[in-house]
Amino acid sequence: MALMPYIAAIDAGIHQEMRRDPKVLYFGQNLATTENHAFLAAYGPERVRVTPISETAEIGIAVGAAMAGLRPVVELYMAEFMLVAMDQVVNEAPRMRYMSGGQVKVPLVLKAGYGFTCGWAGQHTGTLSALFMGVPGLKVAVPATAADAKGLMASAIRDDNPVVFLHHYLLTLEQGEVPDGEYLVPFGKADVRRAGADVTIVATGWMVPRALGAAQQLAKEGIDAEVIDPRTVAPLDLDTILKSVDKTGRVVLVDQATRHASVSSVIAAELAEHGFRALRAPIIQVTAADTTIPYSEPLEAYVLPDEARIVAGVRTVLK
């Protein structure tokens, strides 16, 4: 185990796979512009390259390289930059295998930060995970800890499908214990971050530490919350969530996204269909307000879910 920040753990995951497999490429904007860049120095310019600001070409090239047998990791920096190349992400990468009747595979990773709600205003702060989770053929990883960041990145690179790897920008410097050596976290397996009997809280990314904080606060009042982090939203580990709701009968779904574009609304629908008999109260969703993110600090805080709103959500569901 080594203590390292979330961002270093992602790099550790990429290094682990690049060392192991010469077919892994790493490229994108503003990386490897000098010889001392860690990845360029380790793997050379055949595999590590800077690209222009050309997302459609970057991601399209990754699709082609993947079909030709390589494993590209594209550095996109911000999730919104993927929107420039939405066709490649949604309508090219995940379609090729299907349309070819399984002849080709498209193993690539689109690495992008998201949710940078600290004054980045309307175009750089979105929580876009749900936008991608409903696209058949795409997988979506949303690590909340340093260990998961490493393990999910490594699994993303080994996966034979296109993976949108969304790392949360506000977690960038959060330290965590990360296993040494080869480490993989499987896709589709939620992590029960805190066991509890009274209420189930499901959260991803930056909302996970908020949910754990709320659970701690509630514990002082004798409320025992279970906190589940799905870790990947496609595939989504519904079984773990359903099992928890069977036990608690009450659920609060937390998501930094706007409500109708949130992972929580998808989980809510699945719970209504498959967990209805276990529910002892209506599902509560704690999400961002349905708005573009404002620049001004108090307004930004006003529209985002936080610990207090999660606590309030739990109190409501327990009434």
Add this chain to the structure above:
Amino acid sequence: MSVQSLNAERQVWIYTQMLRIRTFEERVKRTFTDHPGVIRGHTHLADGAEASIVGSLSHFREGDAALATYRCHGYPLTLGSDPKAMMAEVYGRADGLCKGLGGSMHLTDVKRGFLGTSGIVGAGIPHAAGAAWAAQLRKRGDVVFCFFGDGASKQGAFHETLNIASLWKLPAVFVMENNGYNVVTTTAQEDANAAAGEPLSVKAKAYALPGVTVDGTDPLAVYRTVGEAVERARAGRGPTLVESKVYRLSAHGNIIAPPGVPLHYPEHEAIAVFGKREEYEAALRGDPVPRFRGTLILGGVLTSAQADELAARIAGEIEEAVSFALKSPFPKLESALEYNYA
């Protein structure tokens, strides 16, 4: 459009706007140390590009429009926006130009013809063409000024828009401010023309519109070159691509960091990343703002006492903007939900 048409008064106006931009942005930069935490997110300064901005917008007349990028403080200042409202926006306050919703990256002042900015590289270029279509329909000879960086010319949006604008003879002037760097990537590292030693204005050739390169640190040269492009557009002969060569004197932006890490401006990438101190210092020696001051004094257009007086007046104006912005309240919380729909 000749320099002769630029009388002394107009030249002083150009210098005044250049100095206002510089002073405004120096105060933005200083806010990180003077008032930590007041500016959030990401700010981008245009120091080094003032001559290009003002030389271009000298041709702006009522009915015209301008669009730009997240590096946007200079345009509205030149077009007459209130620096108090601009600083209040950068500080996220209720009296801000955009009510505190947009911040430094998204200044907009529609009343003055500044239609706004995108934080996504290249995304504003087609918006400008759309505005130019509207101008074409008005048949009043209105022109749209479209400002973007060298990095944006690697976007599909740039190429797609240049093709359509040329094909439809849209009254637009595409001013590419080539500052040599896309964040930490040099132009030669990401641009095939630059790597081959060609000016970036050759890209216009592919779409059959004029492409010219101008020294963007010389306001009179920019005035001349953009003037010809504007004249052409007003006459209905279509758009022009102007590559305006500038040097960004500050880093790309303040450091990118999560809350809790104090924000500041790091050293320029030429030094911090590439160790090219010489290159940076040469650019500093060519700083367009003091250089144009020298030109005007040498040319007898301005005395140095007048220039000092002007600088003091502008410093006072921007100081006032800072105090105004600091005193302006935060917007009402519910206003966060107000403008999602018309």
